[in-house]
Amino acid sequence: MLEVQGVERQFSGRGGDPVTALAGIDLGIAEHEIVALIGASGCGKSTLLRILSGLDKPTGGAVSLDGRSITGPTPEIGMIFQDPRLMPWLSVRENIRVAVLHLDKPEQERRITQALDRVGLQHAGGLWPRELSGGMAQRVAIARALVRRPTILLMDEPFSALDAFTTASLQDHMLEIWDEERFTLVLVTHDLEEAVFLADRIVVMKPGPGRVTSEMRVDLPRPRDRNSETVLQLKRRLAERL
Amino acid sequence: MAFIDTVAGRFLGGRDGETAQGVVSRTLSRIASGWLGLVVPLAILVIWQSLSVLGVFRANLVPPPAEVLREVVDLARDGTLWDHIGITFQRVFFGFFWGVLAATVLGALTGEFRLARRLLDPTIQALKAVPSLAWVPLFILWFGIFEESKITLIAVGVFFPIYLNLMSAIRQTDRRLVEVARINGLSSFQTIRYILLPGTLPSYVTGLRAGLALGWMFVIAAELMGASEGLGFLMIDGQMTGRPALIIASLILFALSGQITDKALGWASAPFLRWQDNLETLEEGQRDA
Ligand SMILES: Nc1ncnc2c1ncn2[C@@H]1O[C@H](COP(=O)(O)OP(=O)(O)OP(=O)(O)O)[C@@H](O)[C@H]1O
Numbered sequence: 001m002l003e004v005q006g007v008e009r010q011f012s013g014r015g016g017d018p019v020t021a022l023a024g025i026d027l028g029i030a031e032h033e034i035v036a037l038i039g040a041s042g043c044g045k046s047t048l049l050r051i052l053s054g055l056d057k058p059t060g061g062a063v064s065l066d067g068r069s070i071t072g073p074t075p076e077i078g079m080i081f082q083d084p085r086l087m088p089w090l091s092v093r094e095n096i097r098v099a100v101l102h103l104d105k106p107e108q109e110r111r112i113t114q115a116l117d118r119v120g121l122q123h124a125g126g127l128w129p130r131e132l133s134g135g136m137a138q139r140v141a142i143a144r145a146l147v148r149r150p151t152i153l154l155m156d157e158p159f160s161a162l163d164a165f166t167t168a169s170l171q172d173h174m175l176e177i178w179d180e181e182r183f184t185l186v187l188v189t190h191d192l193e194e195a196v197f198l199a200d201r202i203v204v205m206k207p208g209p210g211r212v213t214s215e216m217r218v219d220l221p222r223p224r225d226r227n228s229e230t231v232l233q234l235k236r237r238l239a240e241r242l
Numbered sequence: 243m244a245f246i247d248t249v250a251g252r253f254l255g256g257r258d259g260e261t262a263q264g265v266v267s268r269t270l271s272r273i274a275s276g277w278l279g280l281v282v283p284l285a286i287l288v289i290w291q292s293l294s295v296l297g298v299f300r301a302n303l304v305p306p307p308a309e310v311l312r313e314v315v316d317l318a319r320d321g322t323l324w325d326h327i328g329i330t331f332q333r334v335f336f337g338f339f340w341g342v343l344a345a346t347v348l349g350a351l352t353g354e355f356r357l358a359r360r361l362l363d364p365t366i367q368a369l370k371a372v373p374s375l376a377w378v379p380l381f382i383l384w385f386g387i388f389e390e391s392k393i394t395l396i397a398v399g400v401f402f403p404i405y406l407n408l409m410s411a412i413r414q415t416d417r418r419l420v421e422v423a424r425i426n427g428l429s430s431f432q433t434i435r436y437i438l439l440p441g442t443l444p445s446y447v448t449g450l451r452a453g454l455a456l457g458w459m460f461v462i463a464a465e466l467m468g469a470s471e472g473l474g475f476l477m478i479d480g481q482m483t484g485r486p487a488l489i490i491a492s493l494i495l496f497a498l499s500g501q502i503t504d505k506a507l508g509w510a511s512a513p514f515l516r517w518q519d520n521l522e523t524l525e526e527g528q529r530d531a
């Protein structure tokens with residue numbers, strides 16, 4: 001269980017007066033749940049995700065995972081950014097290795113091969129990042145997060161830079177992986193369809209200051225059909241709340 | 243049109259989807275990369291020799307190429323040429339070594355630590371404003387006219403481009419990659435090893451090459467100002483004894499030495515920079531294929 005209690009985040013803005021990016025966020029996320037965070041630009045979605053990952057610290061409140069408070073990055077929590085963030089000077093395999101340096105060599109090799117398999121890039125291990133398409137690069141980023149076997153995976157608009165076709169196939173693929181690896185998934189998105197297609201629960205946020213204004217359960221069985229009447233209906237209802 | 247071009251490219255033995263123009267320019271550039279650079283020097287040589295033979299140049303001011311060559315051969319035969327080249331290389335080597343060492347340590351400190359930058363950088367920038375040759379009288383006073391003053395002067399010349407490139411490269415390290423390191427629990431040492439070093443290497447190498455070029459410039463300055471050996475000394479000797487062939491010969495030897503050491507540096511660093519996504523690697527990719 002990932003618990004967010006009264007999380008606040010203020011930034012010292014220009015000219016001295018602080019900017020409140022998040023004001024009193026409360027959120028509980030169950031094991032193996034998929035939660036989508038959605039809301040207007042600047043409502044603090046990325047800020048919240050960074051706090052969950054331990055990259056940023058709240059100025060008030062706390063985040064805890066199974067009762068232990070999160071104060072910095074931990075191996076149980078993985079993060080995938082909007083851009084793939086690969087090291088241009090490392091091959092695909094070596095980029096993934098960066099996430100498992102704490103393991104011994106044979107175990108590294110085993111896990112890297114497995115992670116590459118997982119994202120369908122078993123033949124791309126030797127390529128340089130500059131030789132990858134956008135979708136391939138994002139798959140490598142996903143493999144780099146999976147190779148650590150996190151119990152929680154955070155994704156900040158992971159497919160927003162990709163075309164619709166690639167996005168759809170990566171979404172399907174992500175659901176498969178989620179089903180087999182049994183992690184919890186928290187994803188930020190701008191895309192209503194993505195939220196409805198992937199999530200068990202959609203958390204709607206509003207800016208000025210950033211806060212949660214409503215939640216919506218999506219009780220549809222998987223696999224879901226993107227073009228079914230229920231999905232379209234949920235999208236419409238979600239749009240009204242934004 | 244593009245389609246026809248692609249088909250033509252195929253016909254000419256190009257890779258998938260390559261245009262005819264692509265194949266032709268690739269082939270041309272493969273040939274060119276080896277030999278094109280020699281065309282202009284050879285042309286100059288031919289014109290120079292012809293004009294000398296025709297008597298357009300006065301032989302006591304502009305000797306023909308053959309005489310320059312004979313000068314070099316003579317020097318090589320009695321063995322003094324190697325001594326002169328050796329001592330000049332030695333000076334550049336030591337000056338470069340100390341310059342690189344100081345620039346790397348200081349550049350790393352000021353790039354990485356704000357306190358070091360605030361403390362040291364203003365002074366270093368102020369010193370940079372002193373034209374390097376202006377140090378000569380002081381160095382001669384301090385270190386005498388022997389090796390120390392020359393090597394110090396070269397080291398000062400080498401220092402600045404390396405220092406500046408390294409410091410700014412470290413400061414421009416991609417914060418987003420450092421976050422990847424943090425998320426994956428990398429230690430500071432691992433972060434340096436996997437992100438900071440490779441990320442700064444291209445600028446650092448650029449700095450090294452610029453520094454080396456200045457090193458050659460300053461060794462000439464140092465040797466012109468007082469030396470009993472070295473390529474710079476040969477030039478002064480040629481001037482004193484009225485042998486323009488000797489001056490031109492040393493000039494060419496200087497150019498070759500600078501070229502060779504620069505190329506060596508380029509080759510040594512190339513394996514570490516192959517990942518780069520720029521026009522140079524694009525050209526290389528075409529050459530490999
Ligand atoms: N490092 C920072 N320093 C100062 N202010 C910041 C910083 N990061 C975020 N903010 C502010 O916090 C607020 C929320 O930003 P955040 O990036 O979390 O929004 P978001 O919901 O992810 O927006 P988007 O959908 O456009 O990505 C914004 O007003 C932003 O200006």
Ligand SMILES: [Mg+2]
Pocket residue numbers: 045046047156
């Ligand atoms: Mg964002």
